[in-house]
Amino acid sequence: MPIFTNNVTLGTAAVEVVSPEILGQEVHLHNMTKSSNEYIYLGGDSAITTSNTLHIDPGESITIKLGPGDPLYAFSDPDGLDLGILVVKQI
Numbered sequence: 001m002p003i004f005t006n007n008v009t010l011g012t013a014a015v016e017v018v019s020p021e022i023l024g025q026e027v028h029l030h031n032m033t034k035s036s037n038e039y040i041y042l043g044g045d046s047a048i049t050t051s052n053t054l055h056i057d058p059g060e061s062i063t064i065k066l067g068p069g070d071p072l073y074a075f076s077d078p079d080g081l082d083l084g085i086l087v088v089k090q091i
Helices: none
Strands: 003-009 015-018 025-031 039-043 054-056 061-066 072-077 082-089
Touching: 003 015, 015 082, 025 039, 025 054
Parallel strands: none
Antiparallel strands: 003 082, 015 072, 025 061, 025 082, 039 054, 039 072
16 A cells, blocks of 8 residues: 655645545544644535534644545645645555
8 A cells, every 4th residue: 555645834725635546545634733723624625614624633633534536625724834644545
């Protein structure tokens, strides 16, 4: 299983942070900031907002599984937070 890592600096508009693949993916995400009240929001499309999706707290890590063809989008509040990404691609 190939493993890919990336760090993305997010803005306040949602961007694709994990591209869809033919097979499923296990995605590990980490909010790299340590300051309080600085959240990263995640969702399945670019229409996510602070009121319709979940967030990652500062310093928190989560793992999600994406199905075949599923992308992952994210944005930060405030602007400029770093998201650490580790993707395990199924083969």
